[in-house]
Each structure stands twice: as C-alpha cells, then as structure tokens.
Amino acid sequence: MRFFIYSRKSVYTGKGESVENQIEMCKQYIRSKFPDVVEDAITIYEDEGFSAKDTIRPQFQRMLQDIRERKPDYIVCYRLDRISRSVSDFSALIEELNDRNISFICIKEEFDTSKPMGKAMMYIASVFAQLERETIAERVRDNMCMLARTGRWLGGTPPTGYRSEKQQEMLVDGKIKISCRLKESPDELQVVGTIFEKYLELHSLTGVSKYLIRQGIQSRNGTWYSLLGIKEILHNPVYCIADKEAFSYFTAQHANVCFEEKDCKGRYGLLAYNKRDYKKKHAPRQSMDQWIVAIGRHRGEIPGKKWVAVQGILQDSIPTGKKPANIHNESSLLSGRIICGKCGSRMFAKRRSHPGTAGGEFDYICGNKLRGGVCLCDCQNISGSQADAMVFAYLVNLAEESPGICKLLEALKRDLQKQTREDPPACIETKLHRCDDAISHLVHTLSQDGVGAAFIQHVNNRIEALEQERSSLLQEREQLQMKRNSITGLHLEIERLAGSLSDLKGLLRSLSVQEKRSLIHLLVQRIVWDGKNLHVFLDLASNGTESL
Template identity: 35%
Template sequence: MKAAIYSRKSKFTGKGESIENQVQMCKDYAQNQLKDKNITEFLIYEDEGFSGGNTNRPEFQRLMEDAMIKKFDVLICYRLDRISRNVADFSSTLEILQKYDIDFVSIREQFDTSTPMGRAMMYVASVFAQLERETIAERVRDNMLELAKTGRWLGGVTPIGYKSNPVTYYDTEMNEKKMVKLTQVPEELKTVKLIYNKYLEFKSLSKVETYCLQNNIKTKRGSDFNKANIRLVLNNPVYVKATDEILEYLESKGITCCGIPDGEHGLLTYNKQKTIYGDNGKVVRVNRDTKEWIAAVSSQKGIIEASDWLKVQKILTENKDKVPNLGKTHNALLTGVLRCAKCGSTMQINHGHQSRKTGETIYYYACSMKKYSKSVRCNNKNAKVAELDLVVKNYLKKLAMNKKVLLAKLSEQNRKSKEFNNSMNREETLKKSIAEKEKQIENLINKLAIDDEISDLIINKIKSIKNEISELKKELVNIDTIKSQFNETEVNLSFISMLLDRCSIIDTLTDDEIKQLIYALIDKITWDGEKYEIEINFIGSNKENDEEYKKK
C-alpha cells in the first residue's frame, strides 16, 4: 500500500512545525499506528510559503491529480488545517478522496476516515476550527480599527514623502512594545507639493503627467508618474493640514473621522481595502465602501493647506463627471502587443488626417511616451496602422506555409527546455552541496584551533573538500551557460499547430479573431520609425533559435 504525506507551512521560517518535521511525524505515526495498512512506500507533497486560505497551491494540486489516478491509498497529514483552513475546500477535498476510495488520516486530531465516526468527527472539527480562526481574525480587525482611530500608522504601502520605521516603546506597565512610525522624506515631499501646485495650475491629470514625464520626475520606486498614481497623491489626506472643513468633507463621503483637527497635522486613512480570493484562486485587493473607511488625525504634520486640498478635490470631481471625447474608434490589430523600439513604451492609436483620394481617416500607431511627454522623452516616428497590420498578417501567413519546419524547431526547443529544467533542479542540489561542504570546512577549522595534534590530517581534509567545492562550482558555471541560451518555457505543440492552421485562412477571419491569433502566437512586436523597421518575435523564441522577422 502507498501513502501520500502532505505538509504545508505558510512562511519560509525555521520556527514552528517545519515541513520536514511534519513529514517525519507522519511517517512515524504510519509506522507505529497504521501497521494494519501495510504501508510500503511514501509519496511526499510539500508546499512551503503557501496559505491554507485556498487550494491554489502547486503541490496540493499535484496531490489531487495523483489522487484521481489512484496513485496512493491513504493520505496522511499532520493537522487538518494543513489541507485547508476553509470548510468548503476541505469538504470538497474529502469528497474527492472518498470518490477514489482513499483514506484520510490526521495525526494531530487522530481522525481516520476509514470509519463513519472518524468522517463525522472530522467535519465537526473543521467547522469549529474555521469558527475559531474567524473569531480570532475578527478580534484582530477590531483591535486594528481601534488603533487606527488613534492616528497610528498600521502598515501597508507607504505613501510618497514618507518612510516607515519600526520603533520600540514601553507601555504604562513597562512592557516593551513595538510599533511602526512614519517619518518624512523631505525630497519626496517636494515632489508631492509640486504635483499639487501643478494640478491647481493645469487642472488636468494628463497635463500634470506630461509635466512629470518632461521633467523626469519619478515616483517613490523610481518609475514614471501616470494619471492613476498622480490621482492617488492628490486624493490622499495624509498631506493636508486637517481642519474642521476637511473632516466635514470626508464625513460627507461617509468616512468615519477621528481626532481633533488643529490645522497642522495630516490624516491617516485605514480600512480602505479588503482581501478576497478571485475566480482563479489568487488573492486580490478590492476597495471597501467609503462608509467602512477611517480617517484619523495623525502625528505627522501636513504640507498642503486645507483650502488648496479642497480645491483639488473639487477639480478632480468636476473632471471625473465630464464625458471624455473618445472620437471615432479603430479596431487596430496590434494594440497591446506593439511597442516602441526606442523607449519600450506601448504604441497607441492616433487619429490622423483624411485621405484626399478616398476620404477615409488615416490612423497611426504612436509611442505613448512620445505622446504624453510631448516628444521630450521619445521622438519615434509614427507608423500607419493599415501598413503595419498588413505586415503582421502576411507574417502569420508565412508561418502557416512553413508549419512543419516551425513545429520541428519548437519540438527541438521543448527538448532543450526539459534539459534546462533538469539543470535548474541540479543547480539547487549543487548549491546545497557547496553550502554543506563550506560548513564542513568551517567545522574543521574550529577543530584545528582546538586540537593541533592532528593538524596535518585536518589540513589535508580541508584541501580535499575545497577541491570538491571547486568541481561543483565549475558545474554551476556550465549550468549558467545553459540558462543563458535557452528559454525554460515549453510550448504546446498541438495548440500551436491548430493556431497555424487558422493563420492559413486569415483573410476570412474577423479582426477580433486575428487579434486572438496575434496575442497567442506573437510575444512582442517593435517599431523603429528611424529605420522604418518592424520586428516580430514569435512566442517561445530564445537566444539560440530566435524565430523573429524584420521588415522594412
């Protein structure tokens, strides 16, 4: 009989029940308590650094796939919540195991689904475990909300103009406590003031964006400002010198305000977002209703006058209510894929002039950086939409005509990709071996300091280990060479083959169908207006075998 052991830990730490300890305890339990099952082989599945909030974990998914082909007869875990912290997920997992006649054993709670009572008690325990977790989480949230009302910084994304520093303090009972405090970054606050001043001057997010691009003004992380993050700066009350008028404005939006405004200190907001699980099982952050927000007077001094901050909010609201002038749309094929060869920015659609011959409007692909910086940061020449779209369509036709040759190249690339993946596994093993041998040398040196009578033996041993490390490092260098040559991603040949068949009838397809082909088959397209050249990179291309196409 084969047994699967599943272990999980949310964080990569050396504390608590480690992955290795969980596995060993499961093995010990099986050998001592499950002798009647005659287990002869263990299959190990380990997820480290993954939450139990959902089942979107690589090793857990592999475990379930193996369960569906009856690769093992019993699943053993250290504790129920290693499988899932969610009752619904746990229940569906148990149903799959029962469907394929696989027993489930949890050694901590000592439940065994091979008996009716064991199954019933397991469901009851999982329900109460979730209730306990949700109660604790609710209590923590309530405590955090109360702390937020005092104006303390509780963590999160630090706004531009500030940095967060951990500080230690003592409470009234002289117990050591830790908290995070915001401190001002003067240079960044100059940028914030500039953004507010320019918005009051231009009354337009686009114009402020252009100004920032032209003057190379960067965000906290060194990237370019765009309309979205400029709006975040302008909306953030952390910068305003809070007054009664500011609190009245926020309260009119449904926000709960705490503290006494003094016309000097700013406001910290809390509880603006919540975490949910998306349809794909990934964690996403979504905005809460403003009625759930909290704004509290902080210990940080504001830098924007209340009157100016309110003017900014008024302009933002007025501009938001305006209907944008979208003009006539054009179903260009390369939007989202085409990039500027000079600066790497996306290429957008620009409306050009009307043709004298046909009367039709001519559309152009234009670099977005060129557009928003008014040609200061980039001056790549525009490209006619019709011309570039035709080049790409002809390229796809050419791919279809050379289908056999292309699939043969991709098949060879897949073979090398497997070699690459094997090399990556070998790389981890080599690094561990090197670390272990370096530790051996360290121990031998320590021993040498204590006992010099066997110094010759120890020195020879150290030399021997150093030679072994040298050989291992040479192998690592070879792996680095392989990594620099190959793309680690394998491509689905049958899927590519089907798409290439579609390319052969591209003239009969709709624009939306052609777009789908482009997104599926082409990794990147770049336009160089100086050379009047388009470069197309086929998906899965690599440095050794770059399936690319240039056209002037």
C-alpha cells in the first residue's frame, strides 16, 4: 500500500502543531493501523507558511498531481483544517479521491472516508470549519465598526497634514486608557487645501504637480509630490468635513456610515476603515460599499461639497472602453528609451499643440521637464520624427556595413538563453504567503474580546511594516516575471533577424512600428540626448558608441 501524508501550518513557530509533529503523528497512526507498511511507501508533503483559505499551495498542488499519476491508497493528515477551511475546496478533493478509489484519513477527528460514516462526518466537519472562518470574519467586521464609532486613529503612517498624538482617558474603574488621535499640522494642511483648490481649477493631476513644483512646495520627506501621492490625498476622506453633504454622499455609496445626520456639526473630519482587501494580491482598494466611515477626533479641512466635487472629477478621468486613456504618441520609436543628459530622467514623446503644426508632429521631452517645467530641467526638446529617423538609419547602415551585427545578435541570443535558465527565487512566493498569513492573523486578533488601544496600535504598526515588506516582494516578483515574459518574444525576434541577414537592409526598412521598436530594444542599450547631440550606446558594447 502507498500512503501520502500532508501537513500544513500558516506561521512558523517551532512548537505545537508544527509540520514535523504533524508528520510524526501521522506516521505513528499508519504504523499502528498498518504494521506491515515500509518507510518507502510513505510520501510526505509539507506546506510551511501557507493559509488554508485556498488550495494554492506548492506542496498541496504537487500532491494533487502525484495523486493523478501515482495513485496512493490513502491520504493522511493530522487535522481536517490542515487541508482546507472551504467546503467547496474540500468537497472537490473528496470527490476526486472517491473517483480514484483513494481513502482519506484524518487522525485527530478520527475520520476515514473508506467507511460511510466517516465520509458523512467529514462533510459535516468541513461545514463547521467554514462556519468558523466566516464567524471570525464577521467578528472582525463588528469589532472594526465598534472601533470606528470611537473615531480613534488606529496607528500607521499619519496622512499628510496630520500627526499621531497619544491621549489618556480615565475609565470608571480608575484604569487609564491610552488611545491615539490625529493632530493637525497647519503647514501641511495648507498644502492639502492648495491641492484641492488647484485640482478643482485645473482638473489635472499633472497640472497640480507642476504648480506645486513651480511654487517649491515639497512633501514632508523633502521630495516633490508624485502624481500618485496627489491622487491619494484627493481620494482620502480624512480631509472631508463631516457635514450633511458628506453624509449624503457616503450613504448614497452604500458605505457603512457609523454616524447620523444629526451628528454632523461641520467641524470634525472623517475616518474610513476597511478600504483595502488584504486577502487579494496587491491589496486593492475596495468599493465604497465595503468601507466603514466614522467621524474622527481631528479637525476636517475640506467641506463636504468640495470634497464630493473632487471625487466626481476623479471618477470622470478614469479611462473606459468608450473613453481611452491619453497616449503621448503611438508611432514613436524611442519614447522612454532616450535619457536626458542633463538630469538623467527618461524622455517621452509629446504631441505638438502649437497652431499650424501637423497632427502627427511630436517632440521628445525630458520627464522632469514634462512634470515640472523648466524649474526641474531646462534640457532642449528634440524633434521626434528626426530622432527616430536618425537612430533607425544608423542601425540599418550598421546592419549592412558591419559584420559585427551577426556577432551582436548571437551574443544577445546566448544571453537570453542564459536568462531563460535562471529561475526567479522560489522564496519570494513563500515570503508573500507568510506576509499575507501574518496580516490575516493580526487582523484576527482584533476580533478578540478585551483588546486594548495600546495593543491595537502595536498590531497596526506591525501590519504597516508587513504591508511595506509585501509591497517590495510584489514589486520584485513582478519585475522578475516581466523580464521572463519578454525573453521568449525577444528570442524569436533575434531568430527571425538572424535568419534574414542575407537581405537585412531591405528587411529592416519593411518592418512595422512595433517591429522597429523591438529591434531597437534588442540592439540599443541606451540613448542619451545632451541638448545638442544624440549618443547611441549599442547593447553589450560590441560596436561602441555613436553620436548623431
């Protein structure tokens, strides 16, 4: 007989129901019930640092694959929730095992699906496991609502315009309770007011950014406000005064509003909880019907009518199928690949808007200059059509006159093959799962009774640190994945070009815009514009540098 043992634990602790202890107890059970079983007949699958919220776990998926290929007689686990807390996931597994005549044994609850009663009890237990999970989630939501009604700041980085301030309260039994509230920072709040005013005037995030740069207004970190940072400020209800307009707006959005219209005194600002879904990748912002909105203990800055008007403008600026996002220039070859020689920023294609210019005319402009004008960079623009023509003509001549182009393509081909063999670090996924599970575990603690304010602040600070770590891991994973996804396409481009060298000059002139971009991406390491000359650096430095 063949046995598969599956073990799982969300967070590593080194004690208690560790995966090692689970495996050992499963082995003891197998030996006691099947004394003739040899060690080689037992296969072990361990998932350390993965939650039971779904079945996307490396070793669990590997076990499913082995079930279909090697067909064990029994699947053994320590406890039912080691497999899943979802009835649908568990039912799907049991059905597949039944179809393959494989028995499932859970030693803690003493279930054995090879027997009818064991199968029935297994389904009942899985229903209660899911009920427990949903009950915990409901208690978390109830606790968040209770905390929201107090208007306390629960920790984390205070928004622009405020700082966190501790305050003490004397309870009836003489105990001291410490909580946090937002305290105004007048200088920063003045900037916030300016951002709202300019956005209502210009209807443009870029326009607001340029205005702040021209005025020399920087963030608390001494850097220029990014477009994303400006958008976050405009979206944040913390600045919205709790008045009748704000109450009507959030009520219409079906948010969980934790105050009545009579409570709107037109003085305090709002606090919103449950704005992001941390169970999903990248923790996306949730729709407002999932928000919990309460009156805070801080002074609001923006009247509800003005704040609501800003939300309307932001919503209208979101691209849709009927209203696509603005594109600088869909025919440019070098947008984002030219580097400004003065400030090091990338240069992008921008259509000319002067009266009398042709519709397709465009220039390459420094990204800093595009964002903040000559205050950030005064590098002269370069004609887009001329720059594209010069760079591409140079590559065509290089292909015809220089035998080094063949060596360059071969070197690029070898480099891509080497990169294809390099797997991204597997530890990234493990670390991401551990961050997600740790955040879920910390959120779960908020559902416990008798949670104090100091502990809540500590938990939220820890969640914030985990979120930052998670964001870094996601960015690293995305960069690795993007790199790997592009390798196949680049490899095919090289094969096609290398196979057509007999008439490469004619081939190059007949390429589409996208194919020309691919060629430039393959052969050119970077292009630098110093205001007078365009310097082309070929990849791998095989053919040096050329100034055009």
